[in-house]
Amino acid sequence: MRWDALEEEPCSLARTVAVIGDRWSLLILRECFLRVRRFEGFQSRLGITRHLLADRLKKFVRYGVLRRVRYQESPARYEYILTQRGLDLYPVMMSIVHWGDTHMVDERGRPLLHQHKNCGKMFDPVLVCSECGEPLHAKEVHVHSGPGAPASAAAPGERRKQVSSS
Amino acid sequence: MRWDALEEEPCSLARTVAVIGDRWSLLILRECFLRVRRFEGFQSRLGITRHLLADRLKKFVRYGVLRRVRYQESPARYEYILTQRGLDLYPVMMSIVHWGDTHMVDERGRPLLHQHKNCGKMFDPVLVCSECGEPLHAKEVHVHSGPGAPASAAAPGERRKQVSSS
DNA sequence: TGTTGACAGTTCCTTTTTAGAACTGTATCT
DNA sequence: AGATACAGTTCTAAAAAGGAACTGTCAACA
Numbered sequence: 001m002r003w004d005a006l007e008e009e010p011c012s013l014a015r016t017v018a019v020i021g022d023r024w025s026l027l028i029l030r031e032c033f034l035r036v037r038r039f040e041g042f043q044s045r046l047g048i049t050r051h052l053l054a055d056r057l058k059k060f061v062r063y064g065v066l067r068r069v070r071y072q073e074s075p076a077r078y079e080y081i082l083t084q085r086g087l088d089l090y091p092v093m094m095s096i097v098h099w100g101d102t103h104m105v106d107e108r109g110r111p112l113l114h115q116h117k118n119c120g121k122m123f124d125p126v127l128v129c130s131e132c133g134e135p136l137h138a139k140e141v142h143v144h145s146g147p148g149a150p151a152s153a154a155a156p157g158e159r160r161k162q163v164s165s166s
Numbered sequence: 167m168r169w170d171a172l173e174e175e176p177c178s179l180a181r182t183v184a185v186i187g188d189r190w191s192l193l194i195l196r197e198c199f200l201r202v203r204r205f206e207g208f209q210s211r212l213g214i215t216r217h218l219l220a221d222r223l224k225k226f227v228r229y230g231v232l233r234r235v236r237y238q239e240s241p242a243r244y245e246y247i248l249t250q251r252g253l254d255l256y257p258v259m260m261s262i263v264h265w266g267d268t269h270m271v272d273e274r275g276r277p278l279l280h281q282h283k284n285c286g287k288m289f290d291p292v293l294v295c296s297e298c299g300e301p302l303h304a305k306e307v308h309v310h311s312g313p314g315a316p317a318s319a320a321a322p323g324e325r326r327k328q329v330s331s332s
Numbered sequence: 333t334g335t336t337g338a339c340a341g342t343t344c345c346t347t348t349t350t351a352g353a354a355c356t357g358t359a360t361c362t
Numbered sequence: 363a364g365a366t367a368c369a370g371t372t373c374t375a376a377a378a379a380g381g382a383a384c385t386g387t388c389a390a391c392a
Contacts, residue, residue: 006189010277012266013196013259019270020262023172023187024379030179033304039340049380054341064269075387077339082304085269090304091293092265093179095257096186100178103230103251104185109313111176117306119298127257130292132285133299138199138248138256140283147275205369215351220370241358243368 010150019063020089024048024056026096032066032086033093037079065089094125176316185229186255190214190222192262198232198252199259203245231255260291 006018020026024046031042043053057080060066065086068078094114101110101124116123127136172184186192190212197208209219223246226232231252234244260280267276267290282289293302 007270011196012263012270012277014193014266015270016262016266017189017192021187021189021192023183026183026187027180030177034309040338043340049382050341051343051381052379072339072388075339087304088265088268090302091261091291092258094293094302095261096182097178099255099258100180100182102254104173104178104181105314111178111312111314111316113310113312115308115310116295116297116300116302117308118300119295121295121297122310123298124296125257125293125302126296127260127291128294129282129285129287130290131282131287132289134282134284136256136260136282136291138253142281142283143200144279144281144288146277146279148271148277150277206367209369215353216370217352217372218350238359238368241368 010148016092019059019065020092024052025060026093028053028056028060029065029086029089029093032080032082033090037081039078039080042080060086091125091127095127098125176314182258185225185231186258190218191225192259194219194222194226195231195252195255195259198246198248199256203247205244205246208246226252257291257293261293264291 003018006014006021009015020029027046027048028042031045036042036045039050039053039057042048042057043050046053048056057066057068060080061068063085064083066080067083069081071077071079097112105111113122114125115121128134129136169184172180172187175181186195193212193214194208197211202208202211205216205219205223208214208223209216212219214222223232223234226246227234229251230249232246233249235247237243237245263278271277279288280291281287294300295302
């Protein structure tokens with residue numbers, strides 16, 4: 001499948017997957033949220049091939065998720081720093097972590113704990129409705145076509161365009 | 167990188183990425199949440215190669231994200247249905263969709279809108295702290311080593327084991 | 333002065349994955 | 363009888379990823 005095909009799908013999930021939807025991208029972002037900023041830092045912590053790393057960093061910069069900032073002149077050296085757009089991926093990252101904490105831990109328990117500075121407590125992330133504040137569950141949500149939908153879009157059971165043959 | 171290496175990382179994000187961290191897995195899950203259940207359904211809607219689809223479905227069943235249910239005898243025919251563990255991925259999916267809605271829409275607007283049955287309103291998903299209910303932001307969270315951490319784990323700035331060389 | 337190391341990549345070649353299309357085998361529909 | 367639905371499997375070609383070495387600039391060390 002071509003990557004840029006995904007980006008043009010009339011689906012916000014597919015478009016986001018075009019940006020972060022592979023193993024390395026997600027692991028690189030994990031490091032970003034842990035304050036890693038430099039090429040060598042990512043490479044040595046992850047064991048990713050340098051080629052792939054260069055590629056993914058470029059992609060993140062292109063999509064505005066990371067900013068490439070020169071921190072030293074001659075030789076020019078750059079750091080990769082999360083933009084606001086990148087920071088906005090925090091709910092995605094935390095949701096992924098929380099699923100792992102719930103379903104993939106071994107007998108020793110969670111690798112990491114999270115403390116909310118505002119209230120001081122160890123917490124789990126909860127996804128709630130912006131309107132009523134109640135926790136969200138798949139079965140309590142109706143999906144409707146929006147303005148950016150193709151002819152008639154993906155409410156359950158409706159047909160949608162294919163990824164590849166479009 | 168070997169897939170099973172990821173699964174054994176002392177990191178809930180990496181372990182979850184081992185299950186859902188590739189383009190096709192996420193797109194297949196999207197279809198699951200839109201009530202697609204059958205091999206032909208996934209294949210024709212996504213344009214994924216049949217080989218890959220068979221592979222990913224097996225993986226999801228192995229990880230308990232989908233259940234393979236016989237809906238017809240001779241010839242045996244199966245459906246793939248989200249388990250509770252699969253349904254628990256809803257926050258991950260919705261967070262991804264919401265990032266796309268915020269940062270990847272074109273001039274026409276969102277492809278899909280979501281309505282909360284409980285309160286009747288169109289909503290956005292918001293990730294909040296389970297303890298105080300406030301929205302979560304990366305900079306307001308402290309990370310601590312948990313019981314399942316390696317020797318000393320990934321609080322910001324701490325060293326952690328590499329992915330590849332372990 | 334020469335050597336080593338940090339850093340941010342690039343180049344080259346091998347191995348693994350994925351794409352694409354055709355084929356299987358049972359059963360129902362026309 | 364022939365076409366179609368369905369859930370896959372098999373085969374080969376093309377694309378992506380892995381792995382290791384190499385570049386070029388500079389600082390620190392001996």
